[in-house]
Amino acid sequence: MASSSRTRSPSLAQKLGVALALAAGSLGVSSSAAAFPSFPGYIQEIYGLTCAPTCLLCHTTMEGGRDKIKGTEVTDFVGPNRGFGVFAQNLILHAPPMTISGEAAKAPTQEQLAAALQLLGTELCNKADDMTACDSDGDGQLDVAELQAGEDPDDGTAADPLCVGPTYGCGAHVAPAPVERRMADPAALLAALGVALVLFRRRRA
Amino acid sequence: MLSLLLPLIVVLFVPARAEAYSWMIRHAYTGCPVCHADPSGGETLTPYGRAQSDLLLRMRYDGKKAEEAEPSKASGFLWFADLPPPVMLGGSLRGATIVNDAGFRAFPMQMDLYGQLRFGSFFFGGSVGAARVAAGVVHSRPAQLTANQGEQFNLISRNFYLGMDFAEKFTARVGRLNLPFGVRVAEHTLWAREATRTDRESDQQWGAALAYNSEDVRGEIMGIAGNYQINPDEFRERGYSFYIELMVASRAALGVSSLYTLAGRDRLTLETNVARGAHGLFTRIAIADPLALLGEVDLLTDSTKSLGYTGFLQGDYEFIQGLHGLLTLEMLDGGQLKSAELENVPKSSGQGKPGFGGWLSAQWFFLPHMDMRVDGILRPEGFTLFTQLHAFL
Numbered sequence: 370m371a372s373s374s375r376t377r378s379p380s381l382a383q384k385l386g387v388a389l390a391l392a393a394g395s396l397g398v399s400s401s402a403a404a405f406p407s408f409p410g411y412i413q414e415i416y417g418l419t420c421a422p423t424c425l426l427c428h429t430t431m432e433g434g435r436d437k438i439k440g441t442e443v444t445d446f447v448g449p450n451r452g453f454g455v456f457a458q459n460l461i462l463h464a465p466p467m468t469i470s471g472e473a474a475k476a477p478t479q480e481q482l483a484a485a486l487q488l489l490g491t492e493l494c495n496k497a498d499d500m501t502a503c504d505s506d507g508d509g510q511l512d513v514a515e516l517q518a519g520e521d522p523d524d525g526t527a528a529d530p531l532c533v534g535p536t537y538g539c540g541a542h543v544a545p546a547p548v549e550r551r552m553a554d555p556a557a558l559l560a561a562l563g564v565a566l567v568l569f570r571r572r573r574a
Numbered sequence: 575m576l577s578l579l580l581p582l583i584v585v586l587f588v589p590a591r592a593e594a595y596s597w598m599i600r601h602a603y604t605g606c607p608v609c610h611a612d613p614s615g616g617e618t619l620t621p622y623g624r625a626q627s628d629l630l631l632r633m634r635y636d637g638k639k640a641e642e643a644e645p646s647k648a649s650g651f652l653w654f655a656d657l658p659p660p661v662m663l664g665g666s667l668r669g670a671t672i673v674n675d676a677g678f679r680a681f682p683m684q685m686d687l688y689g690q691l692r693f694g695s696f697f698f699g700g701s702v703g704a705a706r707v708a709a710g711v712v713h714s715r716p717a718q719l720t721a722n723q724g725e726q727f728n729l730i731s732r733n734f735y736l737g738m739d740f741a742e743k744f745t746a747r748v749g750r751l752n753l754p755f756g757v758r759v760a761e762h763t764l765w766a767r768e769a770t771r772t773d774r775e776s777d778q779q780w781g782a783a784l785a786y787n788s789e790d791v792r793g794e795i796m797g798i799a800g801n802y803q804i805n806p807d808e809f810r811e812r813g814y815s816f817y818i819e820l821m822v823a824s825r826a827a828l829g830v831s832s833l834y835t836l837a838g839r840d841r842l843t844l845e846t847n848v849a850r851g852a853h854g855l856f857t858r859i860a861i862a863d864p865l866a867l868l869g870e871v872d873l874l875t876d877s878t879k880s881l882g883y884t885g886f887l888q889g890d891y892e893f894i895q896g897l898h899g900l901l902t903l904e905m906l907d908g909g910q911l912k913s914a915e916l917e918n919v920p921k922s923s924g925q926g927k928p929g930f931g932g933w934l935s936a937q938w939f940f941l942p943h944m945d946m947r948v949d950g951i952l953r954p955e956g957f958t959l960f961t962q963l964h965a966f967l
Contacts, residue, residue: 408710410710424710425844429919454919476676537723537803
């Protein structure tokens with residue numbers, strides 16, 4: 370068979386080798402500077418929220434990070450404030466040792482985070498005369514109740530939804546979209562493009 | 575099944591690209607469009623850019639100097655394929671590992687396809703790829719086409735545009751474009767790129783841009799219409815971004831950049847009614863054949879923060895062709911949120927106080943279309959060892 374420019378493309382074995390390497394690599398997830406980048410997703414799962422809270426719930430930047438944990442001290446206070454880290458500090462203070470504090474050798478699991486959040490609903494937290502379970506922003510609603518309602522436990526203002534961050538993608542919105550409005554699965558789109566390419570190349574050959 | 579099928583399709587379908595390397599000024603390449611489809615550099619390579627990538631970028635094993643050699647047969651698209659002149663295709667496959675105090679992670683950092691089709695003076699092009707990041711991560715998301723907000727794969731597009739060349743030196747484009755600002759470097763997590771939000775990873779914006787390229791002057795100005803891949807509208811930034819660069823010597827350039835945007839709400843701080851700006855100077859200098867310096871310093875303005883600044887200085891030393899050692903020093907004070915200041919929240923490194931960082935890196939372009947890189951990054955939050963293996967097709 371006469372050779373052509375098409376026979377000089379990488380061999381099928383080379384392509385399959387790269388594909389297998391990518392398949393192995395595709396099991397990983399992109400990392401960020403956050404000490405525990407999985408926490409927003411964990412909180413969404415634990416409370417059945419429509420969004421993953423941003424890292425600003427506990428950190429001073431969206432990127433998170435061990436050195437960017439909101440650090441307002443838990444002091445005597447009465448009345449609403451904006452939190453600014455009282456929630457994060459309460460979580461660290463009352464969690465089992467070597468879990469949420471970031472000093473553990475491994476990143477906490479979702480179960481460990483759930484257990485730590487549960488303690489905010491049972492531990493005596495606020496250093497006011499009338500000791501209650503944790504109400505980090507002092508708005509009269511317990512932290513656990515606010516999380517279950519999709520509200521920010523670190524923000525004592527009247528409008529304090531957790532799901533205030535942006536959503537990404539064309540036509541994205543917080544609530545799950547009706548099935549007929551959902552964008553096609555990206556893998557299916559690429560699969561269709563790939564099949565079209567193979568058919569096109571065979572036809573040209 | 576789909577998670578195995580997806581990479582197979584990517585391999586069959588994804589063409590190649592090379593990074594924009596601003597230190598190519600050491601080879602007297604002062605401008606970008608001779609090698610890149612983007613008039614300010616990056617992504618899709620022209621046929622000439624592919625040839626130069628093979629001659630000047632990668633390590634040579636034939637004993638020939640670049641000026642004595644011819645581009646190898648492996649320099650083309652998918653190594654050996656020839657494309658008709660109006661068609662430029664490219665792409666990147668990049669795997670990475672990170673080791674820091676959170677442990678070890680390996681992940682696919684980039685899976686992109688790039689292309690441009692030209693009809694005389696008119697052209698259109700863009701990129702499509704796949705990305706998968708954790709729910710709280712800020713990268714990749716602004717380039718999403720699909721709307722998965724969790725850890726699922728998403729289809730992404732960093733660039734797409736229509737354009738035309740006119741009057742020999744001008745290029746006009748409309749679409750989603752890299753922001754014209756500062757030094758176009760590969761390290762998208764450099765503070766100067768992150769704090770100004772002008773990286774090529776996912777900080778692109780929709781808008782219209784006009785570029786000018788001549789032997790001694792190059793520049794681009796863009797009107798920013800917002801990123802319509804972010805919702806709702808209050809999070810979309812609108813404004814301008816531009817740079818102008820002058821060749822002050824045959825291998826030395828000095829430039830100025832400015833960016834200003836308005837948004838109803840900031841997507842990273844969630845503050846409202848935000849007017850954000852970055853204004854500064856940058857330079858590219860080839861000190862001698864093996865050593866190139868890149869530098870940038872920017873003032874950061876934000877209506878919700880105190881005044882900030884950021885900058886970096888990078889030296890790239892090419893020991894032998896294809897093997898680079900890099901030292902990068904960076905600084906950042908992004909300013910402190912005024913709302914935090916009112917609450918007496920203490921200032922911290924990078925937020926009201928200066929933070930300093932250093933990168934010690936090595937990059938080896940070891941084969942046609944392939945390079946690997948190791949970075950040791952020391953920042954206030956700790957040390958990170960970062961490795962990459964990159965293939966462009």
